[in-house]
Amino acid sequence: MIESLDHARALDRNDPLARFRDEFWIPRRGDGTDKVYLCGHSLGLQPRRVARAMEAELEAWKTLGVDGHFEAEPPWVTYHETLREPQAALTGARPIEVVAMNSLTVNLHLLMVSFYRPSGARNRIVIERQSFPSDRYAVESQIRMHGLDPAECLVELGPPGGDLLDESVLEDYLAREGERVALVLWPGVQYATGQRFDLRRISQAARGAGARVGFDLAHAVGNVPLSLHDDGADFAAWCTYKYLNSGPGAVAGAFVHERHHGDDAIARLQGWWGADPATRFMMGPGFTPAPGADAWQLSNPPVLALAPVRVSLDIFGAAGMERLRGKSVAMTNALATFVAEQLGDVLAVVTPTDPERRGCQLSLRVREGRATGRALFERLGALGIVADWREPDLLRFAPVPLYNRFEDIFRLCEALEHWAAGR
Ligand SMILES: *Cc1c(COP(=O)(O)O)cnc(C)c1O
Numbered sequence: 001m002i003e004s005l006d007h008a009r010a011l012d013r014n015d016p017l018a019r020f021r022d023e024f025w026i027p028r029r030g031d032g033t034d035k036v037y038l039c040g041h042s043l044g045l046q047p048r049r050v051a052r053a054m055e056a057e058l059e060a061w062k063t064l065g066v067d068g069h070f071e072a073e074p075p076w077v078t079y080h081e082t083l084r085e086p087q088a089a090l091t092g093a094r095p096i097e098v099v100a101m102n103s104l105t106v107n108l109h110l111l112m113v114s115f116y117r118p119s120g121a122r123n124r125i126v127i128e129r130q131s132f133p134s135d136r137y138a139v140e141s142q143i144r145m146h147g148l149d150p151a152e153c154l155v156e157l158g159p160p161g162g163d164l165l166d167e168s169v170l171e172d173y174l175a176r177e178g179e180r181v182a183l184v185l186w187p188g189v190q191y192a193t194g195q196r197f198d199l200r201r202i203s204q205a206a207r208g209a210g211a212r213v214g215f216d217l218a219h220a221v222g223n224v225p226l227s228l229h230d231d232g233a234d235f236a237a238w239c240t241y242k243y244l245n246s247g248p249g250a251v252a253g254a255f256v257h258e259r260h261h262g263d264d265a266i267a268r269l270q271g272w273w274g275a276d277p278a279t280r281f282m283m284g285p286g287f288t289p290a291p292g293a294d295a296w297q298l299s300n301p302p303v304l305a306l307a308p309v310r311v312s313l314d315i316f317g318a319a320g321m322e323r324l325r326g327k328s329v330a331m332t333n334a335l336a337t338f339v340a341e342q343l344g345d346v347l348a349v350v351t352p353t354d355p356e357r358r359g360c361q362l363s364l365r366v367r368e369g370r371a372t373g374r375a376l377f378e379r380l381g382a383l384g385i386v387a388d389w390r391e392p393d394l395l396r397f398a399p400v401p402l403y404n405r406f407e408d409i410f411r412l413c414e415a416l417e418h419w420a421a422g423r
Contacts, residue, residue, distance in 0.1 A: 001334055001337045001338050001341065002334050002338070002406055002409055002410045002413065004410075005407070005410055007410075008405070008406040008407045008409065008410035009406075009407055011406035012405045012406050012407055015327065015405075015406070016323065017319055017323060017324065017327050017401060017402070018405070020315065020318075020319050020402045020403065021402070021403045021404075021405065022048075023047050023048055023049070023315055023402075023403075024045045024046065024047055024048065024245070024402070024403045025045060025046045025047075025048060026045065026403065027045070027386070029384040033384070035384040035385070035386055036383075036384060036385040036386065036408045036411045036412060037386045037403070037404070037408075038385065038386060038387050038397040038398055038399060038400075038404065038408065038412065039386045039387060039388050039396075039398065040242065040243055040245070040360075040398045040400035040402075040403075040404075041191075041194075041219060041223075041242055041243070041360075041361045041388075041396060041398035042242065042388050042396075042398075043241055043242065043248060044222075044241060044242055044243055044244060044245030044246070044312075044400070045245055045403055046245070046247065046308075047245055047308070047311050047312060047315055049311045050247070050307070050308045050311050050312075053307040053308065053310065053311045054304060054307045054308065056307070057072070057303055057304050057307050058304070060072035060073075060076075072303075076300075076301075076303045078277075079301060079303050079306055080099065080100050080101070080294075080297075080301045080306060082310060083100040083306065083309060083310060083313060084096075084098060084099070084100075086313035086314070086316065086317050087099075087100060087253050087313065089316075089317065089321075090221060090222060090226065090313070090316060090321060091217070091221060091226045091228050091236070091238075091253070091255060092225070092226045092227030092228050092229055092230065092231070093228045093229050093255050094229055094258055096258065096261065096291060096292035096293065097228070097229060097255050097256060097257060097258055097261075097292060097293050098253060098254065098255050098293055099253070099254050099292075099293040099294050099296060099297060100240075100251050100252070100253050100254075100301070100306060100309055101251065101252065101253075101254060101296070101297050101298075101301065102251070102252055102254075102298075103239065103249060103251070103252045104134075104216070104218055104237055104238065104239040104252045105134045105135075105138055106252070107237035107252050107253070107254040107296075108135065108138050108185075108214075108216065108237050109138055109141075109142070110254070110268075110269055110296055110298075111214060111235040111237060111254060111256070111296070112138070112139070112142045112183070112185075112214070113142075113267055113268065113269055114235070114256075114260070114266050114267055114268050114296075115183060115212040115214055115234050115235050116142050116143075116146075116182055116183045116212070117182065117212075117267060118143075118146050118148060118153070118182045119182070121179065121180055122179060122180060122181065122182050122210070122211075123143075123146075123148055123152075123153050123180070123182055124153050124154070124155050124177070124180050124181045124182060124183075125139050125142070125143060125153060125154055125155065125181075125182065125183045125184075125185060126155045126156075126157060126170065126173065126174075126181055126183070126184045126185070126211075127139055127154070127155070127156055127157075127184075127185050127186070128156065128157055128158065128165055128186065128187065128190070129156040129157060129158030129165075130158065130165075130190065130192055130193070131156070131185075131187065131216075132187070132191050132216070132218070135185065135187075135216055139154060139185060140154060155173070155177075155181075157169050157170055157173055163192075163193050163195075163350050164193060164195050164350075164352060165190075165195065167197060167198050167201050167202060167205070170184065170186070170202060170205060170206075171201075171205045174205050174206065174208070174209040174211070175209075178208075178209025178210065178211065179209070179210070181206070181209055181210075181211040182211060182212065183211060183212045183213070183214065184202065184205075184206040184211055184212070184213045184214070185213075185214050185215075185216065186199075186202050186213070186214075186215055186216070187215070187216050187217075187218070187219065187220070188215050188216070188217040188218075188219065188220025188221070188224070188226065188236075189217075189219035189220040189223060189224060189358075189359045189361070190219070191218065191219050191390075192350075192363060192390050192394055192396075193350050193351055193352075193363050193394075194219075194350070194351035194352075194358050194359060194361035194362060194363045194396070195351065195352055195357060195358060196220070196224055196352075196356070196357050196358050196359055199215060199226070199227075199228075199231045199233065200227075200230070200231040200232070202215075203231045203232040203233050204232065207232060207234075212234045212235075213232075213233055213234050214233065214234055214235040214236060214237075215228070215233050215235075215236040215237075216236070216237060216238070217236050217237065217238035218238055218239050218242060219242060219243075219359065219361070220238070220359065221238040221240075221242075221243060221244060221253070222242070222243030222244045222245075222316060222321075223242075223243045223328070223359035223360055223361075224325065224359045225321055225322070225325055228255050228257070229257065229258070232257070233255065233257060234256075234257055234260065235254070235255060235256050235257065235260075236254070236255040237252060237253065237254045237255070238252060238253045239252045239253075240252060240253060240309050240312065243398075243400065244309070244312050244313070244316070245308075245312045245315075245402070246308045246309040246311075246312045247305075247308045250305065250308060250309055251301070251302065251305050251306055251309055254293060254296060255293065256292070256293040256296060258292075261291065261292050261293075261295075262291075268289070268295065268296060269298065270287050270298070271297065271298030271299055272298075272299075272300075273290075273294075273297035273298060273299055273300050273301070274287075274289060274290055274294065274295045274296060274297045274298060275287055275288060275289065275290060276288040276289060276290045276291070277290060315402065316402075319401075319402060324401040324402065325401075327401035328359065328360040328399070328400075328401040329355045331360065331399035331401065331404065331406065331409055332355070332358065332359075332360050332361075332362055332399055333355060334406065334409050335362055335397065335399060335409050335412065335413065336349055336351070336353065336362055338409075338413045338416075339362075339364065339413075339416070340353075342413075342417060343416055343417065343420050345367070346366065346367055346368070346420050346423070347364050347365070347366060347367065347416070347420075348364065348365045348366075348367055349362060349363075349364060350363040350364065350365050350394060351363050360398050360399050360400060360401065361396055361397065361398045362396070362397050362398075362399075363390075363394045363395065363396050363397075364394070364395045364396075364397070365393055365394060365395070366393070366395070369393070370392060370393045372423075373389075373393050373394075373395060374389065376395065376416075376419055377389045377395055379415075379419060380412075380415060383415050385411065385412055385415055397412065
């Protein structure tokens, strides 16, 4: 636990990652002081280098016109390839398995076209009951696209009680009904509760039942270490505007496991950027897929929008996910311990207590109920402490190791304590 402001500042002074805060624009209060920004799970902050990176592309467009495709640095025609290695490093994938493209829900759809292939009695998709609405809508519409009925084919698993869902609930379901399941679509980290799932265990259970398995990593990528290849996921997708700090609506990522590459029979929506670059510009009628995940691309990539992703991945490369995770665990533990020990009678920690079962996010529920919770959320906002509110009654805080300080945690704890004492 953080004992005092001096203690917090000492922790910050000894933090080898502290300098990365200077890479970011920190939103300010009216009086010019830095806000306590704990909302990186929703929208990550802007790296200072982003403006220059985008200006460089605008300049290349201005001065080179169409020649920018080959003469810009890096050339636009292969720009997306520069994101391959760093995305692979963050997700535990082989470079050939990942691609930056589109946005998250779009990628989920493109990947479900390939990996939700209902056949006879094996026609169900299993998701978790609290899944993010967009994922649920996507899955429902995929089921309908096959002429099937979500009331029969969409299975939503929830915890028998409480907020947290043990992997065994999915395993038990698959043991009973596995032959009916075509696809399991699961989050890496649950957006509302902050619960982190064991992706290897889920992959094994799904594949053991003969189903495909895909992960939505919106709240996992850049937050917790991932090993998609070894865990055996068939596919995964993620956005880059949360922990990856690439800006509102930024270009998303996708993963397709190597074992599906070169499968000529795979169903896939096609566009020219998914064609093999060796023949793409011959403009012939035949589609030869590009090697690896690139084959799922449709259009030529939005270079202006990829520039921030490139900057962000560069920062992650320099900081290192392992070091980030170490700091993340320390910060979140400090907050969780404080809340449990000092404020346990007024605030319930919804997120798992075991650091292995969570990322940096901590979700809290005010025991008195929704109205008091809302009031607390608004009070924090007035103090320049940026968290977020999820209906019906959750407050979410994400201490992000790239730019948050132990001092931020201390300030939040102090504000929570004053609020609790003054109630
Ligand atoms: C943030 C988030 C989304 C958002 O989808 P977009 O297509 O990027 O708008 C979808 N699913 C989950 C689980 C999310 O956390």
